[in-house]
Amino acid sequence: MIPTDNPTVTRLLALMDQKHHWAYPALTKPGLTRDQLLVHFRHEYATYVRDFPVLLARAMGQVPPLPDVRHALAENLYEEQTGGLSKSDAHPELFLRLMEGLGFSRDLFDDSDLCPAAESYKTWLMKKSASEPWQAAVALLTIFVEGSVNERAELAGTYKRLQGEEAVKKHPLVLHYGCPPSAMQLTRAHGDIEGSHRADAWRILITHVTDAQVARAVVETCMDALARWQRYRDGVAERMGLSPADTATPPKVASR
Ligand SMILES: [Fe+2]
Numbered sequence: 731m732i733p734t735d736n737p738t739v740t741r742l743l744a745l746m747d748q749k750h751h752w753a754y755p756a757l758t759k760p761g762l763t764r765d766q767l768l769v770h771f772r773h774e775y776a777t778y779v780r781d782f783p784v785l786l787a788r789a790m791g792q793v794p795p796l797p798d799v800r801h802a803l804a805e806n807l808y809e810e811q812t813g814g815l816s817k818s819d820a821h822p823e824l825f826l827r828l829m830e831g832l833g834f835s836r837d838l839f840d841d842s843d844l845c846p847a848a849e850s851y852k853t854w855l856m857k858k859s860a861s862e863p864w865q866a867a868v869a870l871l872t873i874f875v876e877g878s879v880n881e882r883a884e885l886a887g888t889y890k891r892l893q894g895e896e897a898v899k900k901h902p903l904v905l906h907y908g909c910p911p912s913a914m915q916l917t918r919a920h921g922d923i924e925g926s927h928r929a930d931a932w933r934i935l936i937t938h939v940t941d942a943q944v945a946r947a948v949v950e951t952c953m954d955a956l957a958r959w960q961r962y963r964d965g966v967a968e969r970m971g972l973s974p975a976d977t978a979t980p981p982k983v984a985s986r
Contacts, residue, residue, distance in 0.1 A: 732885050732929075732932040732933065732936060733936065734882075734885060734886070736936055737945070738935060738936075738939050738945045738948060738949060739932065739935065739936065741949045742869070742873060742935070742948070742949065742952055743881060743882045743885070745874070745949075745952050745953060745956050746873070746874070746877055746878070746879060746881040746882065747879065747881075747882060748879075748956055749874070749877070749878060749879045749881075749956060749959070750879045751960065751963040751964075751967070752967070752974045753963060753966070753967035753970070753972050756970075756972055756976065757770065757902060758902045759902065759906060760906040760907075762907075762970070764833070766970040766971065766972075767832065767834075767907065768834055768838065769966065769969045769970045770966055770970060771829055771832075771834070771839075772838060772839055772843075772844075773844060773845065773848050773962075773966045773969075774825075775822070775825055775826075775829075775839045776839065776840065776841050776844055776848070776852070777844065777848045777851060777852045777855075777962065778851075778852065778855060778875060779821070779822055779825050780822045780825075780839075781822075781852075781856070782810055782821070782822070782871075782875070783807055783810040783811035783820070783821075783822070785855055785856065785859040785871055785875075786803060786806055786807045786810060786859075786871055786872075787807055788856070788859040788860040788867070789803065789859045789860070789864065789867040789868050789870075789871055790803040790804065790807065791860065792860065792862065792864040792867060793864050793868070794864070796938065798934070798937070799868070799934050799938060802927075802930040802931075802933075802934060803868065803872075805927075805930075806872065806927050806930070809821070809919075809923055809927075813919055815922075815923055816918070816919035816922045816923050818915050818916075818918065818919045819915070821916060821919065824915045824916035824919060825916055826839060827913055827915060827916070828903070828909065828913050828914060828915075828916050828917075830913060831903075831909040831910050831912070831913020831914070832903065832907060832908070832909050832913075833908075845962075845965035845966060845968070845969050846965065847958070847961040847962045847964065847965035847966075848962050848965055848966065850958065850961075850962075851958045851959060851961070851962040854954075854958055855870070855871075855875070855955075858870055858951060858955075859871060863944050863947050863948075865934075865935070865938055865939050865944050865947070865948050866944075866947045866948045866950075866951040866952075867951075868931075868934060869931070869934075869935055869939075869948045869951065869952060870951050870952060870955055872927065872930070872931035872934070873931045873932070873935065873952065874952045874955045874956070874959075875955070876924075876927060876928070876931065877928065877931065881928070884925075884928055885932065891920075891921060891924060891925055892921060893918075893921035893922065894918060894921055894922075895911070897914075897917050897918065897920075897921045898911045898914040898917050898918060899911065901914060901917055935948070
């Protein structure tokens with residue numbers, strides 16, 4: 731059980747409560763064009779999906795000899811780069827299969843034509859994942875990037891992640907955008923594995939962030955991440971031609 735009254739947990743949960751964006755509801759209902767979907771997913775892939783295993787590896791490279799932390803990160807990295815735990819495949823590869831299910835060729839997914847805020851968030855993630863203190867790098871990736879606006883409810887046990895075929899059947903890309911369930915292996919893999927990675931992330935934090943200066947660095951890094959992520963999402967929404975007035979409903983589904 732993660733103590734939510736731990737001061738660092740409290741501050742990070744307050745941050746994660748804000749990890750939503752006004753453009754998200756548009757992605758959970760019908761109405762986006764193919765071009766708009768492509769803009770969104772190209773950015774997600776190039777900004778942090780493709781290189782997420784490398785970001786984890788960079789953070790792990792800084793971790794002192796603490797077997798519990800190294801174990802958790804190695805397990806996460808193994809799943810992200812091979813799909814070995816969920817018996818699937820590397821998550822960046824599963825993402826491209828999902829895109830093919832939507833009818834997009836994998837050749838469209840490269841680093842070209844990203845909005846400036848995406849470029850800047852991507853570069854910053856690469857730098858921070860290998861910056862001291864290691865606790866800030868690990869929290870940035872495993873709590874902020876991998877976590878979602880549902881973090882508080884997930885820790886409280888009131889949010890239940892959909893799993894398996896139920897998660898696939900109810901996914902907006904299947905419901906509204908014609909993605910065949912067979913292309914949704916990424917959703918299945920996340921449903922199988924993600925819960926245990928969320929728990930590891932918080933456990934590492936409460937066990938190894940005990941020094942006030944380190945705690946401050948962890949919170950400041952995640953605050954910076956939130957501001958940069960919001961600018962990234964604003965930039966992508968602008969490229970999609972969306973405005974807040976188009977999407978004036980509360981967010982229901984969060985992505986990383
Ligand atoms: Fe993943």
